[in-house]
Amino acid sequence: MPRETIRKLSDSTDRLLVAGAHLAPGNADLMRDKEALGKLIAKLGAKSPPVFARLNEQIDAVLDAKPKDQASELISLMTSIASVRAGLAQLAPVPAEDAPLTAVPEVQTPCNARDLYALHDALVMTGQGRMEKVDGAVERGDVADLRLVHAVIQSMGDSYIGDKVSDQVVPKFGRAIVDPIRAKLRFPGKKVDGRRLRALVAVERHGAQPLVEQAVREGSPEMREAALDAIADHMPGVPELEPIALSILEKERAGDVRRAAVRALGGYSSDASLAMLFGALEDERTVRQAAEALGKSKHAKVVDGLIERLQKAAADATARVKKADKAASSRQAMATSQVLAILEALTRHVDKRVPPIARELLEDYPAAAASCLIGQGRLEDLRLVADLLEGKDESLFRVAARAVAKLPPDERFDRFVKLLEAKDRSSKIGKYRVSTVWSCTDEEDELTPLGERWVKKLLALAKEPDAPNGVLTALGRTKDPRAYAPLLARLEKDRATEVVNDAIHGLAALGDKRAIDPILKNVGTNVMYTVRRAVLELADETTVDKVRTIYAALKKPEAYENWPIRSMLQYLERKFPGH
Numbered sequence: 001m002p003r004e005t006i007r008k009l010s011d012s013t014d015r016l017l018v019a020g021a022h023l024a025p026g027n028a029d030l031m032r033d034k035e036a037l038g039k040l041i042a043k044l045g046a047k048s049p050p051v052f053a054r055l056n057e058q059i060d061a062v063l064d065a066k067p068k069d070q071a072s073e074l075i076s077l078m079t080s081i082a083s084v085r086a087g088l089a090q091l092a093p094v095p096a097e098d099a100p101l102t103a104v105p106e107v108q109t110p111c112n113a114r115d116l117y118a119l120h121d122a123l124v125m126t127g128q129g130r131m132e133k134v135d136g137a138v139e140r141g142d143v144a145d146l147r148l149v150h151a152v153i154q155s156m157g158d159s160y161i162g163d164k165v166s167d168q169v170v171p172k173f174g175r176a177i178v179d180p181i182r183a184k185l186r187f188p189g190k191k192v193d194g195r196r197l198r199a200l201v202a203v204e205r206h207g208a209q210p211l212v213e214q215a216v217r218e219g220s221p222e223m224r225e226a227a228l229d230a231i232a233d234h235m236p237g238v239p240e241l242e243p244i245a246l247s248i249l250e251k252e253r254a255g256d257v258r259r260a261a262v263r264a265l266g267g268y269s270s271d272a273s274l275a276m277l278f279g280a281l282e283d284e285r286t287v288r289q290a291a292e293a294l295g296k297s298k299h300a301k302v303v304d305g306l307i308e309r310l311q312k313a314a315a316d317a318t319a320r321v322k323k324a325d326k327a328a329s330s331r332q333a334m335a336t337s338q339v340l341a342i343l344e345a346l347t348r349h350v351d352k353r354v355p356p357i358a359r360e361l362l363e364d365y366p367a368a369a370a371s372c373l374i375g376q377g378r379l380e381d382l383r384l385v386a387d388l389l390e391g392k393d394e395s396l397f398r399v400a401a402r403a404v405a406k407l408p409p410d411e412r413f414d415r416f417v418k419l420l421e422a423k424d425r426s427s428k429i430g431k432y433r434v435s436t437v438w439s440c441t442d443e444e445d446e447l448t449p450l451g452e453r454w455v456k457k458l459l460a461l462a463k464e465p466d467a468p469n470g471v472l473t474a475l476g477r478t479k480d481p482r483a484y485a486p487l488l489a490r491l492e493k494d495r496a497t498e499v500v501n502d503a504i505h506g507l508a509a510l511g512d513k514r515a516i517d518p519i520l521k522n523v524g525t526n527v528m529y530t531v532r533r534a535v536l537e538l539a540d541e542t543t544v545d546k547v548r549t550i551y552a553a554l555k556k557p558e559a560y561e562n563w564p565i566r567s568m569l570q571y572l573e574r575k576f577p578g579h
Contacts, residue, residue: 002052003088005040009033009055010081013074015179021070022150023180024062034059051084111137111145112574119143123151123158123165128560134161134169136567140574144172153180156199157192166195171202178203185211187218194226201230209235216244221254228260236296237267249276255285262289266296274299281309281341284334291341295348303351306342313338314361343368347375355381370399374406382406386415394432401436409451417457425468438470455480462486469498476506484512491518501527508534516543523550523565532564541576544569 012029024030037056041048058077065073111119115137122133137143152173155165170177178200185196197215201208212235215227228248231241245264252258262280265273274297280290294302316335343365346354355376361369362384370388373381382403389400404415419437424430458475461467463486472490475483487510491503504527507515516538522531535543547569554562 002040002044003085005033005036006081006084006088009037009059010078010085013078013081016074021074022067023183024070024074025065026063030059030063034063051080051087055080055084109145109147110142111148112142112570115142115570115574116145116147119145120148120151123148123155123161129563131161131164132563134164138168138172140571142574143169144174146173146176149173149177149180152177153184156181156195162192162195166199167202170199174203187214187223188220189215189223190220191222193220194222197223197226198230198233201234205234206238209238209240212241213244216248221257224248224252224254224257225260228257228264232260232263232266232293236264237298242268242270242273246272246276249280259286259289262286262293264293266293267298269298269300271299273297274302274305278305278309281338284337287334287337287341291345294342294345303346303349303353306346306349307353307357310339310342310346310357313342314364318364339365340368343372347372350376359384366393366396367399370396370403374399374403377406379407383411389415389419389433389436392429394429397433397436398439401433401439404437413451413454420457420461420468420471426466431469434468434470438474454478455482459483459486462490467499469502472499472502472506473509474506476509479510481512483510484514488515488518491515491522497526500525501530504530504534508537511538513538513540516540516546520546520550528564532568535568536571539572539575544572544576547572 009030012027012033016024016027016030034056037052037059041052041056044052055077058073058080062070062073062077119133119137121127122130134143152165152169156162156170158165170181181196181200185200186193189197197208197211200211208230212227212230215223219227228245231238231245235241241264245261248261249258249265252261258280262277265277268274277290277294277297280286281294283290294306313335317332317339319332339361343358343361346358355373355378358369358372358376359381362373366388370385373385385403386400386407388396389404404412407415416437419425419433422430422433425434455475455478458471458478459482461471462475462483472487476487483506487503487506490499491507494500494503500522504519504522507519516535519531519534519538522528525531535547547565551557551562551565551569554565556562557566
């Protein structure tokens, strides 16, 4: 009995230490532990060790502590608990030497003091640059600092940064932030409670399933919407949750909640879910969400149903309608929406029956049909879509570039070079063609493996005065040592913003640290953010003093417009302490 009582008290204080001492005053778990300890003292009577009474006094001190004393009182209590647990410990056999230790989550406070206060203010106060500071902390990876738990939870209710904090910051804390968010969660709840629920599900996954079910039963419309979106994003296909989404669709009238319920049905294979999704496809309020869910459906007949409805909708969308017939025009518009939605859904279902239908629709619905063909992955269809890049319709360039990026290397090379050497490459439409190629290959990195022919072509293009935008960056990404000289030459001789920006990106991608000094000469120009990114990517310990000298020469170093230089110096000082 004494051991269990002290263990529970220890668990409560451990959680408070992780979550933050500011949550200790008035904590319900701590109050229950104090009550249990009091009953134990009364039961033991004269045999009760004096240290138990002392623990009770320390719990009172923690529960009633003022803000400045909260941390010290909690630590004092934890120290006493540790001593008592050690006195109550029993001997136990030593495990075998090769027995693995149980892994525990790493607890950290990675943010340095200067950034900590600035980030805390960005989370809880108003003013310029708040989003940038939060983005910077997420990028650096030091936003998940346990000293910021209270500020992060408070900022979840902020109309400006609340969604970003809930979706991108809270999950980085992991289990450390679960208890304090749970303590704030209220039912039926408001919009901020919906954010809290989504964040809990993102961290706990199935551990938060009871909260999701409660939100659907008892929650406000905002809470029901959040619960259903959480199912779609973090718990798709969980059998116990399917009846919940089906029930909501049968009864719910609120549009946002219905849309979220449709999304939540993605990933199931039952006839009931499929029928409900096909019904949502007929409703203009939910057609987009139905397409998303049908794309994830596991039902064996989903493709059959989609093809049948696609053919009907395509016929209705192209039927002749008199201008005066408003009802018929409305049905035709709805049919067009259905065609686009179904093509999107079929993009995720590879089936030999789909490509012929998508090709037939390519003229009337070029972007949607082309995306569907790319999803099917057949080489002849990829070539068909890639040909659209040579046309004049700019709205199709991006989908066509995606198709080019999926072609075999030699064919990919020939098509890319053809664009880069085209006569109209310097025109508005020519520049846009090239830019779509770069944007569609950045993430997939489909250009670098193209080999020596590709390097030689980029080296030649880099020397041309009107080299297409993106060529210098692509040259740096090849990692070829021959790229340094032409990239440096363009950086030092050209004044055009686009060329300087491209050359800096290329030098950073190349990874040659000799480029640091030439890049730093562009501090204070309109490519400052590119300079910051490149320097941080290339930096070594000698960079700290160089940036410190630049910062010290600023007239108003704390001004908002100098944030890129200031944040760059702070990052370097953290990365190379002592320099």
